[in-house]
Amino acid sequence: MIRIFLTAVAVVVAIGAPFVVTDLYFQQVMVIFGIYAIFAVALDILFGFLGVHSFGHAAFFGGGAYVCGILMETYGVSFGLSLVAATVLSALLGLLVAIPALRMRGIYFAITTLFCAEVVRLIVTNVPSVTRGTMGLTTPLPSFPGVPYGYENLGFYYLTFAVLALSCFLLERFRRSPLGRSFIAIRENEQLAASVGVPVFRIKFYAFGVSGGLAGLAGAIYAPFIGIISPDLLSPTYSAMGMLMVVVGGFGTIYGAIFGAFMFSVVTEIFRAAAELRMIIFSALLIAAIIFMPRGVLTPLIDYLRRPSRREPAVLDVNRKDEA
Amino acid sequence: MTHLFQAFDITKKFAGLVALDQVSFHLDEGEILGLIGPNGAGKSTCFNVITGTLKPTSGRIELREQDITGMPPYLTAHMGLARTFQHTTVFQHLTVRENIEAACWLRSKVGLGCTLLRTSSYRSSEISLKTSVDDILSMIDLRHVQDSRAKGLPYGYLRRLGIGIALGTNPALLLMDEPAAGLNPTESAEFSKLARRLRDFGITIVIVEHDMKVIMGLCDRIVVLNYGKKIAEGSPGVIRRDPQVIESYLGKSHDEAETARA
Numbered sequence: 037m038i039r040i041f042l043t044a045v046a047v048v049v050a051i052g053a054p055f056v057v058t059d060l061y062f063q064q065v066m067v068i069f070g071i072y073a074i075f076a077v078a079l080d081i082l083f084g085f086l087g088v089h090s091f092g093h094a095a096f097f098g099g100g101a102y103v104c105g106i107l108m109e110t111y112g113v114s115f116g117l118s119l120v121a122a123t124v125l126s127a128l129l130g131l132l133v134a135i136p137a138l139r140m141r142g143i144y145f146a147i148t149t150l151f152c153a154e155v156v157r158l159i160v161t162n163v164p165s166v167t168r169g170t171m172g173l174t175t176p177l178p179s180f181p182g183v184p185y186g187y188e189n190l191g192f193y194y195l196t197f198a199v200l201a202l203s204c205f206l207l208e209r210f211r212r213s214p215l216g217r218s219f220i221a222i223r224e225n226e227q228l229a230a231s232v233g234v235p236v237f238r239i240k241f242y243a244f245g246v247s248g249g250l251a252g253l254a255g256a257i258y259a260p261f262i263g264i265i266s267p268d269l270l271s272p273t274y275s276a277m278g279m280l281m282v283v284v285g286g287f288g289t290i291y292g293a294i295f296g297a298f299m300f301s302v303v304t305e306i307f308r309a310a311a312e313l314r315m316i317i318f319s320a321l322l323i324a325a326i327i328f329m330p331r332g333v334l335t336p337l338i339d340y341l342r343r344p345s346r347r348e349p350a351v352l353d354v355n356r357k358d359e360a
Numbered sequence: 361m362t363h364l365f366q367a368f369d370i371t372k373k374f375a376g377l378v379a380l381d382q383v384s385f386h387l388d389e390g391e392i393l394g395l396i397g398p399n400g401a402g403k404s405t406c407f408n409v410i411t412g413t414l415k416p417t418s419g420r421i422e423l424r425e426q427d428i429t430g431m432p433p434y435l436t437a438h439m440g441l442a443r444t445f446q447h448t449t450v451f452q453h454l455t456v457r458e459n460i461e462a463a464c465w466l467r468s469k470v471g472l473g474c475t476l477l478r479t480s481s482y483r484s485s486e487i488s489l490k491t492s493v494d495d496i497l498s499m500i501d502l503r504h505v506q507d508s509r510a511k512g513l514p515y516g517y518l519r520r521l522g523i524g525i526a527l528g529t530n531p532a533l534l535l536m537d538e539p540a541a542g543l544n545p546t547e548s549a550e551f552s553k554l555a556r557r558l559r560d561f562g563i564t565i566v567i568v569e570h571d572m573k574v575i576m577g578l579c580d581r582i583v584v585l586n587y588g589k590k591i592a593e594g595s596p597g598v599i600r601r602d603p604q605v606i607e608s609y610l611g612k613s614h615d616e617a618e619t620a621r622a
Contacts, residue, residue, distance in 0.1 A: 230433045232442070233529050
């Protein structure tokens with residue numbers, strides 16, 4: 037009941053927000069928040085559900101941005117088609133990275149993903165004929181059906197939040213299904229999950245594809261919204277940004293990731309004047325989160341609200357049984 | 361007569377060490393087989409080879425006359441082979457109920473599409489899944505703590521939960537690695553009762569165990585390993601009197617029995 041109520045409130049707020057907040061600047065901040073949230077949710081599929089810690093998700097975010105940008109700018113492909121192409125290609129890139137990375141464990145896995153992303157960044161940097169290299173690629177402003185010229189922010193806003201809402205809806209459904217529970221089983225104990233028949237490698241492999249595709253979609257919306265993209269988008273900074281959002285927000289709950297994205301975009305804007313100081317603040321935030329709230333800000337709260345039932349504690353039961 | 365399970369001459373070498381040396385044995389449906397031997401005899405290796413965690417160097421393993429040699433664990437689980445682990449291995453951060461649900465992967469046959477669309481086949485499978493989970497919880501007698509997190513439950517409960525997780529796959533053959541280790545006498549007796557109940561339910565069981573009381577009281581047949589070789593096989597009565605078994609456990613008569621007791 038609470039769930040339905042909260043969902044309804046969120047939907048109404050999300051639809052109404054751009055009419056209340058008419059300031060272009062704040063609208064832009066909201067779109068950026070939405071894009072970051074999609075990126076964070078994509079990362080949470082791996083971090084939170086599977087316990088797979090990808091350090092190279094900028095490859096998919098930036099990759100999606102470049103695919104969309106190149107298609108629109110160089111080939112004049114429509115925005116909608118470019119989004120689809122960016123998603124599919126990022127998903128394929130995800131699968132490609134997964135093949136070597138998933139054979140590694142722990143820190144080696146992290147290093148492999150990190151360097152796969154670096155490979156993508158170097159390729160993009162060094163083929164200026166296609167990507168314009170370090171000069172950056174400008175992307176045309178798309179037109180949205182039904183949105184008058186000059187109000188593109190609204191188009192981006194609704195597109196972003198529709199994608200975010202749909203992915204949250206599907207993931208939440210998935211998380212509470214038997215299939216989703218097997219995902220969690222992998223995170224909890226891989227060997228045990230395999231012993232009950234869960235095809236661990238295959239699930240991780242496909243999850244990498246889905247996560248990469250969703251991150252790519254976020255990037256594909258980002259590119260024409262910002263208007264110019266550079267290989268920086270593929271740098272470890274952006275991978276770290278995603279991890280920061282997921283870790284600070286709290287992984288495994290979807291909402292935690294969104295909350296992390298919210299905090300990140302708000303803090304970014306507050307400290308826009310002090311760009312260098314920003315990273316220091318984020319680092320401090322991350323360290324504080326890891327020490328004081330290893331499960332993130334939101335996850336413990338959600339867990340508390342979700343506790344199945346607050347019956348008598350198990351320990352009492354034990355005593356009773358032993359006496360009997 | 362065809363057996364439920366057969367191992368033919370399985371050999372497993374680790375570098376120079378021969379952990380298993382041409383071990384063969386079989387299992388008939390509804391049997392409880394004990395696998396015993398002193399420490400380092402190759403019992404755990406034998407388990408890992410059967411479940412596919414390790415590939416045998418040579419030999420052949422058949423379940424229901426199908427070759428399962430070298431299949432990875434998730435596939436042997438598909439074939440109807442489940443195992444419990446030596447230490448309490450459960451999904452720590454999930455509740456007891458969620459533990460069993462997560463283990464029921466093989467029981468729910470709905471795909472991703474049906475899951476996301478909540479089709480009627482998804483809903484009906486969800487209901488049947490709930491019944492199976494309830495059944496398993498009753499079987500392992502943990503229904504009263506189903507909503508407690510596994511982390512923090514008493515040891516005896518966790519061992520039963522480990523068995524429950526294995527039951528989630530609906531196995532034909534259940535391998536249990538030292539299921540009674542660390543249990544007090546009451547809990548051991550309860551465990552034996554549970555094992556018999558599972559057998560009556562149609563599950564064939566292999567137990568690796570050090571607790572001789574449990575093994576002798578529970579098993580229909582016992583296979584004894586020593587230094588990777590099968591040195592004896594037979595009913596508990598026969599094994600108890602087998603001179604080679606006594607020697608491997610207690611040493612020769614003039615040796616100090618105390619030092620060899622594992």
